[in-house]
Amino acid sequence: xxxxxxxxxxxxxxxxxxxxxxxxxxxxxxxxxxxxxxxxxxxxxxxxxxxxxxxxxxxxxxxxxxxxxxxxxxxxxxxxxxxxxxxxxxxxxxxxxxxxxxxxxxxxxxxxxxxxxxxxxxxxxxxxxxxxxxxxxxxxxxxxxxxxxxxxxxxxxxxxxxxxxxxxxxxxxxxxxxxxxxxxxxxxxxxxxxxxxxxxxxxxxxxxxxxxxxxxxxxxxxxxxxxxxxxxxxxxxxxxxxxxxxxxxxxxxxxxxxxxxxxxxxxxxxxxxxxxxxxxxxxxxxxxxxxxxxxxxxxxxxxxxxxxxxxxxxxxxxxxxxxxxxxxxxxxxxxxxxxxxxxxxxxxxxxxxxxx
Amino acid sequence: xxxxxxxxxxxxxxxxxxxxxxxxxxxxxxxxxxxxxxxxxxxxxxxxxxxxxxxxxxxxxxxxxxxxxxxxxxxxxxxxxxxxxxxxxxxxxxxxxxxxxxxxxxxxxxxxxxxxxxxxxxxxxxxxxxxxxxxxxxxxxxxxxxxxxxxxxxxxxxxxxxxxxxxxxxxxxxxxxxxxxxxxxxxxxxxxxxxxxxxxxxxxxxxxxxxxxxxxxxxxxxxxxxxxxxxxxxxxxxxxxxxxxxxxxxxxxxxxxxxx
Ligand SMILES: Cc1ncc(C[n+]2csc(CCOP(=O)(O)OP(=O)(O)O)c2C)c(N)n1
Ligand code: SF4
Numbered sequence: 001x002x003x004x005x006x007x008x009x010x011x012x013x014x015x016x017x018x019x020x021x022x023x024x025x026x027x028x029x030x031x032x033x034x035x036x037x038x039x040x041x042x043x044x045x046x047x048x049x050x051x052x053x054x055x056x057x058x059x060x061x062x063x064x065x066x067x068x069x070x071x072x073x074x075x076x077x078x079x080x081x082x083x084x085x086x087x088x089x090x091x092x093x094x095x096x097x098x099x100x101x102x103x104x105x106x107x108x109x110x111x112x113x114x115x116x117x118x119x120x121x122x123x124x125x126x127x128x129x130x131x132x133x134x135x136x137x138x139x140x141x142x143x144x145x146x147x148x149x150x151x152x153x154x155x156x157x158x159x160x161x162x163x164x165x166x167x168x169x170x171x172x173x174x175x176x177x178x179x180x181x182x183x184x185x186x187x188x189x190x191x192x193x194x195x196x197x198x199x200x201x202x203x204x205x206x207x208x209x210x211x212x213x214x215x216x217x218x219x220x221x222x223x224x225x226x227x228x229x230x231x232x233x234x235x236x237x238x239x240x241x242x243x244x245x246x247x248x249x250x251x252x253x254x255x256x257x258x259x260x261x262x263x264x265x266x267x268x269x270x271x272x273x274x275x276x277x278x279x280x281x282x283x284x285x286x287x288x289x290x291x292x293x294x295x296x297x298x299x300x301x302x303x304x305x306x307x308x309x310x311x312x313x314x315x316x317x318x319x320x321x322x323x324x325x326x327x328x329x330x331x332x333x334x335x336x337x338x339x340x341x342x343x344x345x346x347x348x349x350x351x352x353x354x355x356x
Numbered sequence: 357x358x359x360x361x362x363x364x365x366x367x368x369x370x371x372x373x374x375x376x377x378x379x380x381x382x383x384x385x386x387x388x389x390x391x392x393x394x395x396x397x398x399x400x401x402x403x404x405x406x407x408x409x410x411x412x413x414x415x416x417x418x419x420x421x422x423x424x425x426x427x428x429x430x431x432x433x434x435x436x437x438x439x440x441x442x443x444x445x446x447x448x449x450x451x452x453x454x455x456x457x458x459x460x461x462x463x464x465x466x467x468x469x470x471x472x473x474x475x476x477x478x479x480x481x482x483x484x485x486x487x488x489x490x491x492x493x494x495x496x497x498x499x500x501x502x503x504x505x506x507x508x509x510x511x512x513x514x515x516x517x518x519x520x521x522x523x524x525x526x527x528x529x530x531x532x533x534x535x536x537x538x539x540x541x542x543x544x545x546x547x548x549x550x551x552x553x554x555x556x557x558x559x560x561x562x563x564x565x566x567x568x569x570x571x572x573x574x575x576x577x578x579x580x581x582x583x584x585x586x587x588x589x590x591x592x593x594x595x596x597x598x599x600x601x602x603x604x605x606x607x608x609x610x611x612x613x614x615x616x
Contacts, residue, residue, distance in 0.1 A: 024443055052442045057468040061435040064428065064465070068408070068436030071426045072443045094429050200424040200440065202403040202447055211418045213409075213427035 002183045009149040009176045010035035012184075013079070013105060013169075016153035018045050021188040022103075023074035024052035026065035030081045031117040032173040033107035037079075049190055059084040063091030063104075070100040071212040073199025075157055075191040079105035081173075082123055083114060085131075092166055093132030096229070097214025101160035103153065104138075105169045107176035110310075110337035118337025119173030119260060124314035127170045128288040135226060137233045139167045139240055140287040142258040146180035154185060159240065163232050164198075170287060172310065174260035174339065233289075242285035243294055247273070251280030253349055254298055256319050257308040258284045260339070265308050267342035268349075275346070277355055287315065295322040304353045306330040308345055310338075328353070371397045371422045378416055382582025384572030385414050387539040388481055391549045392450070393421055395556055405448040405556075406440055408433045412454035413487040431462025434469035437476045448559050450477040455496040456486045459521040463495075466521065473530030473564035477555035480522065480567065483574035484593060491577030495519040498596055503577070518596070522569040526602040532564035534603040538571045538594070540586045563606060571597050 007015065014036045017025060025045075027037045037055060045051035052069075056062035062078050069076040080088065085106045095102060106127065110120040127140045139159050141152045149171065156167040203209040216222035244262075247269055248254065257265040262283040272279035282298065284291050299305070305327060307316035313331040320329050332348035334340045350356060371393035377386045396405050402423055409417040411430035418425035428436045433451035441449045458466050458480050469476070485503050486492040492505040496518050500509040510518075526534040533555065537548040548570060555566035571593050575585035601609045 024439065026439065054438070054442060056435070057464055060432070061438075061465050061468065064432035064435035065439035065442075067429070067432075068426060068439030069443045070439075071436070072406075072440055074443050076439070076443075090429055091432070098427075200406045200426055201444075202405060203422065203424045204403045209418075209422060210424045211427075212425070213418060215415060215427055217416075 002185050004181055004183050006179055007146060007182050008035055008179050009143070009146045009171065010107065011039045012146045012150040012182045013153060014039035014043070015184060016150040017077060018043060018048055018051060019185055019187045020153050020157055021049065021075060021190040022051055022077055022157070023190055024054070024069045024076045025078065026054050026056050026062040026069070026076070027078050027080065028056050028059045028062050028084060030084045032109060032119070032176050033079050033081050033105065036105065049187070051190065059087040060091065063088035066102050067091050067095050067100065070095060070102045071098070071200045073196030073201065077103040077105070079107070081107045081109050082111050082120070085123065085126070089132035092138070093134050093136065094214050095166045096136040096138065097134065098212050099164040100166070100212065101157070101164050102166045103156045103160055103169065104166055105171060108170065108172045110335065116337035117173065119310060119339060120335070120337060121172055121259060121261060121310040122312070122314065122335065123170065124287065124309070124311060127168055128290070128318070136229060137236070137288050138165060139163070139236055139289070141167065141169050142285060142287050143169060143171050143175055144259050144262045144283060145175070146178065146182045149175060150182050150184060163236065165232060170259065172260050237289040240286055241289045241291050241293070243291040244283040244285060246281040246283070248280035248282055248298060250278055252278040252303045253280070253353060253355070254302045254305045255279060255281045255308055255345065255349070256284070256295065256305060256315070257281065258287060258315065261308050261310055264340060264342050265345055268345040271342055271346045272349065277349070279349065284315070290318045290322070292318070292322040295319055296324070299323040299326040302327060304328045304330065306332055306349055306352060308340065309333040310340075311335060369394045369397045371402060373420055373422050375419045377420060379413065380576045382573065382575050382585065383413070384483070384539050384570065385481060387545060388479065388548070388570050388572070389417060389420055391539065391545060392452070392479060392552050395549060395552045396423065399553070399556055401448050401556065404446070405450070406444065408436050408449070408451040410451070410453040410457040412457050414452055414454065414481070415488070417452050431457050431460070432465055433457065434462065434465040434474070434476070434478065438469055438472070438474050441474055441476050445475070448477075448556055450479060450555070452479045453481070454487065455480070455482040455484065455494045459495040459519050463521070466525065467528070470525040470565045470567065471528045471530045475559055475562050475564065477559065477566045478568070479552070480569045481572050482569050482597065483572045483577070485574050485577040487574045487577050491574070495521070498592060501592070520597070522567065522602060525565070525567050526608065530564045531567055531603055532561070532606050533558055533566040535601045536569040536571060536597060536599050538589070538599055540573065540589065569597070571599065
């Protein structure tokens with residue numbers, strides 16, 4: 001059994017970063033995730049594991065430090081919140097184009113613009129459909145607990161290196177700020193010793209030089225490169241779909257929610273069942289790849305579905321694509337940092353489907 | 357062998373690949389590349405050197421330099437260099453950047469890497485123009501100088517002043533060696549090469565950034581023959597961007613030496 005602690009989500013993420021053997025973190029302060037760098041700084045990771053910690057001059061600089069450091073083959077990460085993640089998009093596109101692994105955390109806040117520091121899930125489109133320029137995807141992990149803020153660091157790095165592609169953890173102001181018990185995993189060795197054959201380590205006579213680049217001026221070559229990237233995304237769709245189901249098998253009505261909204265909807269399911277409504281909840285853990293197959297299967301069994309998000313309705317589009325018209329898909333959500341209560345969700349379900 | 361060893365007067369360093377350079381005939385980029393690679397070769401540090409190519413005409417520098425390299429987003433090379441050097445503190449890391457890259461879009465990364473005193477070398481090729489995108493105004497474009505976005509000449513009242521970023525970074529505590537050079541004559545090439553050697557040697561000292569500007573030509577962008585471009589550079593660029601050391605061993609050199 002690992003060490004148990006009461007921690008904020010952001011702190012659990014930072015502690016997990018050190019324990020995962022991460023080699024470097026580069027970031028820039030922004031609410032509601034500043035605790036990540038503050039926790040790291042207090043821990044002096046250079047003394048604990050030799051991990052590099054550097055506060056950059058901007059999110060643009062931070063992601064490009066990540067891009068450089070990722071090219072050395074090491075385990076590197078950054079974290080930010082919505083406006084900062086927008087600034088990182090060009091760098092993320094370069095990381096994908098150059099096929100570099102890294103871990104990125106977005107503790108989402110309400111937008112658009114400077115918006116609010118309160119929680120939101122309005123960055124779903126940006127996270128799952130690309131975000132930066134060019135055709136690309138990242139595996140998007142959506143933690144719904146402080147425990148997952150820790151566990152997904154390890155998982156995220158494994159997936160990033162498996163696919164040589166950035167992995168995004170899409171969290172939110174609630175999961176980042178709330179305190180829960182977390183069981184921490186044991187300290188892992190830093191990646192420093194394992195040798196990446198593709199990395200910039202310095203050209204030795206026994207090999208060709210290693211070049212990290214996303215430029216292909218020849219469109220035919222660039223198209224081949226795109227096909228290679230697309231094949232990776234297809235493999236992710238076959239192998240990496242993760243979700244969790246609550247009371248789905250006998251459900252008449254299915255709620256679909258991720259992150260903090262899934263936590264709220266777990267309570268909504270209980271409240272609905274107490275009223276005699278057979279509700280269930282499907283929680284996508286990976287937002288890309290999306291649990292399309294499972295949602296499609298459930299579409300044949302339920303009377304209606306409702307996506308519940310802290311947004312104007314973004315994930316609901318992927319639910320509708322999965323359902324393909326087989327069953328009615330409703331949406332309920334709050335915006336701008338407002339958070340729905342479990343009761344509100346049940347009321348919305350009753351109203352949408354004229355239950356009872 | 358076509359040339360017997362005793363008759364060999366010059367050979368291309370094996371640290372330049374055999375790929376034909378993509379630069380216009382007469383452009384300074386190729387010479388700057390070769391000198392940097394000769395230094396890496398002579399120091400025997402190929403296995404410990406990582407270079408960063410910018411966005412600009414030298415975007416494909418990694419095709420020509422026979423070392424491990426990474427290609428940066430426009431202006432972000434000093435951030436990449438920071439990330440790499442922090443992960444490999446014992447390796448030699450350098451950026452290669454144009455004036456649009458380093459002194460416009462990448463100003464923040466340049467200043468902060470220099471101010472933090474990252475233990476890297478920065479090679480800054482200032483041709484007063486955006487070469488790659490077809491000769492638009494750069495932050496370094498001289499007052500009155502024509503470019504495709506200043507077709508009547510740079511009017512400083514409307515378009516602002518040229519930026520002497522090299523003098524600016526010399527003021528920062530994190531720079532250890534700051535020097536301005538050119539590569540348009542054999543003498544200047546030799547001087548630049550000595551400076552480039554110093555920039556790599558300095559990385560052993562852990563004392564901060566070595567920043568070398570190379571005032572260069574862009575005969576295509578300037579719409580001149582290579583010879584005329586070099587003459588124009590001597591007459592117009594050097595008075596504004598005087599060649600010589602600005603900061604050595606962390607100390608400001610009081611008077612930059614006159615143009616040569
Ligand atoms: C974010 C971004 N903005 C703009 C460009 C277009 N662009 C490519 S090269 C360049 C200017 C390069 O000029 P300079 O750094 O002076 O190098 P030179 O080509 O003169 O060697 C620009 C603006 C880009 N590639 N990326
Ligand atoms: S456009 Fe200018 S900078 Fe670019 S290769 Fe030609 S001469 Fe050199």
